Amino acid sequence: MTPAEYHACDRRRHPPALTPNYKTSVSRSPRFAALSLQNSLSEITGPVFGHNDIDPIDNDLIRNYAKEGEPIGERIIVHGRVLDENARPVPQTLVEIWQANAGGRYRHRKDTYLAPIDPNFGGCGRTLTDADGHYFFRTVKPGAYPWRNWVNDWRPAHIHVSVFGRAFAQRLITQMYFEGDPLIPRCPIVQTIPDPAAIDQLIAPLDMNAGVPLDCLAYRFDIVLRGRRSTMFENRLEGN
Amino acid sequence: MPQPLHYLRETASQTAGPYVHIGLAPGAAGFDIYREELGWDIAGPNAEGQRIIVEGVVIDGTGAPVKDVLLEAWQADAEGRYAHPDDPRHAEVAEDFRGWGRVITDFETGLWSFQTVKPGQVPARRPLGPAVKVRPQSAGERTDALGRGHQGPRRQAPHINLWIVARGINLGLNTRMYFADEAEANAADAVLNLVEQVHRRETLIARPAGERDGLPVWRFDIRLQGDGETVFFDI
Numbered sequence: 001m002t003p004a005e006y007h008a009c010d011r012r013r014h015p016p017a018l019t020p021n022y023k024t025s026v027s028r029s030p031r032f033a034a035l036s037l038q039n040s041l042s043e044i045t046g047p048v049f050g051h052n053d054i055d056p057i058d059n060d061l062i063r064n065y066a067k068e069g070e071p072i073g074e075r076i077i078v079h080g081r082v083l084d085e086n087a088r089p090v091p092q093t094l095v096e097i098w099q100a101n102a103g104g105r106y107r108h109r110k111d112t113y114l115a116p117i118d119p120n121f122g123g124c125g126r127t128l129t130d131a132d133g134h135y136f137f138r139t140v141k142p143g144a145y146p147w148r149n150w151v152n153d154w155r156p157a158h159i160h161v162s163v164f165g166r167a168f169a170q171r172l173i174t175q176m177y178f179e180g181d182p183l184i185p186r187c188p189i190v191q192t193i194p195d196p197a198a199i200d201q202l203i204a205p206l207d208m209n210a211g212v213p214l215d216c217l218a219y220r221f222d223i224v225l226r227g228r229r230s231t232m233f234e235n236r237l238e239g240n
Numbered sequence: 241m242p243q244p245l246h247y248l249r250e251t252a253s254q255t256a257g258p259y260v261h262i263g264l265a266p267g268a269a270g271f272d273i274y275r276e277e278l279g280w281d282i283a284g285p286n287a288e289g290q291r292i293i294v295e296g297v298v299i300d301g302t303g304a305p306v307k308d309v310l311l312e313a314w315q316a317d318a319e320g321r322y323a324h325p326d327d328p329r330h331a332e333v334a335e336d337f338r339g340w341g342r343v344i345t346d347f348e349t350g351l352w353s354f355q356t357v358k359p360g361q362v363p364a365r366r367p368l369g370p371a372v373k374v375r376p377q378s379a380g381e382r383t384d385a386l387g388r389g390h391q392g393p394r395r396q397a398p399h400i401n402l403w404i405v406a407r408g409i410n411l412g413l414n415t416r417m418y419f420a421d422e423a424e425a426n427a428a429d430a431v432l433n434l435v436e437q438v439h440r441r442e443t444l445i446a447r448p449a450g451e452r453d454g455l456p457v458w459r460f461d462i463r464l465q466g467d468g469e470t471v472f473f474d475i
Contacts, residue, residue, distance in 0.1 A: 017409070047339065
């Protein structure tokens, strides 16, 4: 593939840095505008991962931390494709997820919520997309949990998703929500995103066709990264 | 109505949250799950080049260290080659060199640190505008902000690309770390020269900070907001 630059980051799609209803953003948001760079080799390249980096079981959260049994909770498959804005699949890219257990408790030394840890559930997984950009995980549906923002704020059920893409310019961390959750419109973190259509894009629909009868349900979550520019009349990068 | 454009729209970013370690550095969250955590081998033991330690803290708008931040580094090897197929010289990348690292801060102090090799100079963009032959110039002549007025391939000053996520950061922040001992290359660097306020360029320059384990230490503090705010880039 010819090296190419990426479409400009769609700033209307992403949350702004300063979103006061999500309190922590107030002291952690830059006050000056980001300086726009045109892509050089530093931005159009990024880390490459292979099957040596991970194990096949890493995408199965029902088994990857099982000790004496399986985790408690609603068994689900989460699957989808990683695409770019041109609808081209992003193959061989690393997708990592992390989440709370079915009761909304994270396996993290800093989480002190009173809901108990599940001894058979770690809460993280990772996988590489295949040649068509497809990925899948098996896990349990996470529970909602409370957090210290406004007095009675609760996060909707969500799974954190990290994806690399082909270039450092495509690096993304986001959160996946579940169809029909009434906490979604009440969440100050969801509502950092100004465009309702961009919020809808973070909500995974129930996908009955992808589940396994008498075993587990499934949700579908496609991820769109920045597109690579076409090369017509390209003012090429040095050295290419 | 004009014809519709059928591009997909980017998936929106969300904060990595306070428990980012569970997914990306589970050992720090308090449990072992993977055969190997990724991101601890930016430059393996056999990678050529000058070995250095880079460290710093990320500071919030109140002046306090951010203790739940996660940083990723992306850099070229000591000869300025990226370990990625879009770099024309990637086949020659140093043995054992990956170029990508992931670090978290100490929960008590907020200090982060990684060991790597000092990157070489990587090619810069060609100048904007039509391809015009630039008249030959003396070797000492500087380029302008777009890299014009220079013979031969333009090179960026040695730098490490950094990406920062944390609770309270809605969209990962991109910045670059340059080196104080590369004054000449820094003065000619097209990206540093894009920063209009000359004093703000200083926020991108790491300073020497002694030695540890026999290796030179480079200190790079990142200020998210307020006095001395680090320059962040829309890449």
